[in-house]
Amino acid sequence: MTSKYTTVSIPIALHERLERLVQKKGSFKSVSDYATYVLREVVVMHESDQVPEAFTSEDVEAIRSRLKALGYL
Amino acid sequence: MPSTPHGGKLVQVNQKDLAESSGRNLSLTVSAESAVTIQNIAQGILSPIEGFMGRNDYQRVLDEMRLENDIPWTIPILLHAPEGLTAGNGDEVDLVNDSGSTVGVLAFEESYKIDRKEFAKKVFKTEDESHPGVANAYSQSPWVVGGKILWASKPQETEFTPVTLTPKETRFLFKEKAWKNVVAFQTRNAPHIGHEYVQKTALAFADGIFINPVLGKKKPGDFTDEAIVVAYKTLMKGYYPAGTAVMSILNYEMQYAGPREAILHAIMRKNFGCSHIAIGRDHAGVGKFYEPYEAQEIFEEFPDLGISPLFFREFFYCTKCLGIANEKICPHAESDRLTFSGTKLRTMFQSGEAPPKEFMRPEVADAIMGLPQPFVE
Numbered sequence: 001m002t003s004k005y006t007t008v009s010i011p012i013a014l015h016e017r018l019e020r021l022v023q024k025k026g027s028f029k030s031v032s033d034y035a036t037y038v039l040r041e042v043v044v045m046h047e048s049d050q051v052p053e054a055f056t057s058e059d060v061e062a063i064r065s066r067l068k069a070l071g072y073l
Numbered sequence: 074m075p076s077t078p079h080g081g082k083l084v085q086v087n088q089k090d091l092a093e094s095s096g097r098n099l100s101l102t103v104s105a106e107s108a109v110t111i112q113n114i115a116q117g118i119l120s121p122i123e124g125f126m127g128r129n130d131y132q133r134v135l136d137e138m139r140l141e142n143d144i145p146w147t148i149p150i151l152l153h154a155p156e157g158l159t160a161g162n163g164d165e166v167d168l169v170n171d172s173g174s175t176v177g178v179l180a181f182e183e184s185y186k187i188d189r190k191e192f193a194k195k196v197f198k199t200e201d202e203s204h205p206g207v208a209n210a211y212s213q214s215p216w217v218v219g220g221k222i223l224w225a226s227k228p229q230e231t232e233f234t235p236v237t238l239t240p241k242e243t244r245f246l247f248k249e250k251a252w253k254n255v256v257a258f259q260t261r262n263a264p265h266i267g268h269e270y271v272q273k274t275a276l277a278f279a280d281g282i283f284i285n286p287v288l289g290k291k292k293p294g295d296f297t298d299e300a301i302v303v304a305y306k307t308l309m310k311g312y313y314p315a316g317t318a319v320m321s322i323l324n325y326e327m328q329y330a331g332p333r334e335a336i337l338h339a340i341m342r343k344n345f346g347c348s349h350i351a352i353g354r355d356h357a358g359v360g361k362f363y364e365p366y367e368a369q370e371i372f373e374e375f376p377d378l379g380i381s382p383l384f385f386r387e388f389f390y391c392t393k394c395l396g397i398a399n400e401k402i403c404p405h406a407e408s409d410r411l412t413f414s415g416t417k418l419r420t421m422f423q424s425g426e427a428p429p430k431e432f433m434r435p436e437v438a439d440a441i442m443g444l445p446q447p448f449v450e
Contacts, residue, residue, distance in 0.1 A: 040143075041376035048077040048379060055245060063245045070235050072246055072319065 008035070074253065075244040075346030076380060080121025080144045083240055083344065087224045088115055092175050099160050099181075100167040101218065106326045107152055108170055109289065111177040113325065113341075114150075115225035116239045120344045125152035127219030128185045135195045138333070138374070145375045146340070147333040148196055151187070152220075153213040158184055165223065177225040184218045196330050197362070204362055206328045233288060236302060238321040243283065244346040246319065252280040256383060257342030257350040261287045261327060263296045263304035263441055265433045267388040267413035269312065270397045275351050275383055276317060283347050284309070284320040287327060291449045294419060298322075300447040307440040321345075331356070331363035332371035336378070343380035353385045389413065390431040422447060 018031045028034040055063070067073040078084075103111070113119050121144060126134070129141045131149045138147045152168075160166060160181040168177040193200050193207045202208045228234070238246070247255055256275040260268065276282045284305055288298040296304075305320050323341070328334055334357035339350045356368035364370075369384045386399040390411040394403050403410070411431060421428045427438045441447045 037376055044377035044379050047081055053074070053244060053248065055241075059241065060245070063242050064249075067238075067242060067246055067249075072238070072242075073249060 005032075010035075075247045075255070076343050076348045078117065078120045078240070079340045079343050079379065080140075080142075082121060083117040083244070084114065084120040084123050085117055085241070086115035086123070086222050088227045089224055090227055092226070098165045098167045098178070099158075100169055101152075101154055101158065101179075103152065103168045103170065103176065105170070106290070107168070108176045109324050109326060110150060110152075111168060111222060111225050112228055114222050115177070116241070118240055118323070118341050118344055119150065120240075122146075122150055124179060124182075124221035125217070125219050126150050127182050131185075131187065131217075131219075135192065138336070145336065145378055147336040148328065148330055149192070151217045152179070154184060154216050154218045155214060156186075156216045158216065158218060166218070166220070175226065178223045179218070179220040180223050181218065182220040184216060186215050187217055189213075189215050196328075196333055198331070199362055201362075203360070204329065205359060206330055209328075233298065233302065233322050236320060236322050237324070238319075238345075240344045240346065243319070243321060247281070247283075247346045250281060250316065254279040254349065255281050255283050255347045257283045257285055257339075257345065257347040257380075259285055259287065259338050259342070259350070259356075261291075261295070261301070262415060263301050263433075263447075264308050264437060265413045265415075265418060265428075266390070266397060266431065269308065269434070270388045271351055271353060271385050272318070274385070275349070276313075279349065281316075282318045283342065283345060284318060285323050285342065285345070286320070287325050288322045289324055289326050293449050295449045296441075297444070297447060297449055300441050300444055303440050303444060304437050307437050308434060311436050312434060327357065329357060329359035329362075331358040332368045335368035335382075336371060336375065339372075339378060339380045339382065343378070347380060349381045349383050351385060352382045354387045387412070419448065 015031060018034055022028045022031055022034050064073065114122055114124065126149050133139055133141050134146050134149045138145060140146045162182060164181045166179045166181050167175045168179055170176050189210050190200055193210050197204050197206045199207060202211060256279045258272050272282050286301045286305065302322065309318050309320060335352055338357060342350050352369050354365050355363060358368065372382045386401055388397050388399050391398045391403045391405050391409055393405045393409045413432060418428055418432065422441065
């Protein structure tokens with residue numbers, strides 16, 4: 001099974017700019033390929049901003065004491 | 074803040090003491106290799122993976138190096154099983170080791186047959202059985218079982234337990250140390266000077282280095298796990314500024330899948346909280362199956378990996394530069410260069426000869442030579 005695709009609307013002028021870029025660079029197969037690459041790059045940055053570290057107070061005590069006992073802290 | 078876990082969440086599976094099989098559930102005997110994978114899933118080392126892959130994830134990983142939900146992933150996580158193992162969706166399956174103890178419980182989702190040749194060709198880029206990963210794949214049942222791990226046994230105490238940290242612990246540690254840029258260094262060898270230079274070059278810009286030796290199945294002539302750990306402890310004590318390096322071991326079975334495995338190595342270190350990973354020449358390669366820098370080039374395909382690779386050329390000692398160099402900074406001829414050959418080091422040790430200080434720190438060499446058995450027989 002391969003991934004499924006959908007269509008995203010972008011301004012025609014932007015599509016044309018991207019098309020020129022893709023042809024010039026040669027490292028992407030198509031505008032879709034390029035747009036997928038860039039969107040993945042951007043989306044991971046925003047997703048990373050949203051994730052808090054999940055340490056409960058019990059975790060903190062247990063982890064701190066083990067790390068101390070082993071000489072890491 | 075440590076790097077975000079892969080897929081956004083650190084997986085944590087409940088861990089209990091080793092127990093006899095319940096006898097109530099369907100039972101599946103798993104290999105020692107799969108038992109290690111179960112531990113790694115439970116501790117979040119393989120986040121966001123919560124169990125063994127079903128068919129859709131498997132095929133997408135093979136074809137596109139991504140999970141079904143688009144998260145980068147390069148090597149399928151499979152649980153091999155005998156043909157005909159079936160259960161209802163969600164039924165619990167006891168995963169037992171050779172001694173009959175339950176090492177985990179899986180919620181059955183599906184069983185399916187894989188094409189081992191396709192697996193070998195896509196993961197290892199070869200069907201040649203002289204590749205250890207291919208030989209291993211061909212020796213396994215083509216039937217696999219997919220499903221989430223509901224609970225796993227607690228890790229057994231070993232001599233390496235005091236140098237084994239979970240991702241939760243390293244993430245806490247890096248936070249306590251206020252390390253933001255942490256470079257992971259993957260290794261399966263005792264450190265020679267070339268390794269040390271890679272680590273220190275990385276350390277020059279980072280807050281800390283995370284030395285993460287892989288312990289597990291080895292072949293005759295390899296350094297023993299004990300030799301690797303003792304050598305690193307000695308090196309860190311004598312040659313690293315206090316508080317700049319952390320060492321913790323990783324139980325993991327190397328697959329020698331070169332570029333695809335380099336990405337998996339990066340994902341695991343991201344889960345430990347690292348922001349960067351050092352990738353050298355022929356990372357995770359074996360023999361001549363991969364181009365020297367193929368494991369570096371593959372990173373271009375993953376803009377959303379969430380951990381940055383640091384690429385290194387091979388270091389050597391140059392008799393004209395009178396120091397450690399690499400081909401980017403040394404203009405001298407091959408004949409002026411002493412390369413750090415693992416085979417050469419091993420031959421020296423085995424004949425009772427200490428390697429020259431240009432190859433290995435004398436204290437590290439002494440520590441290795443002081444062990445009754447520094448090499449696997």
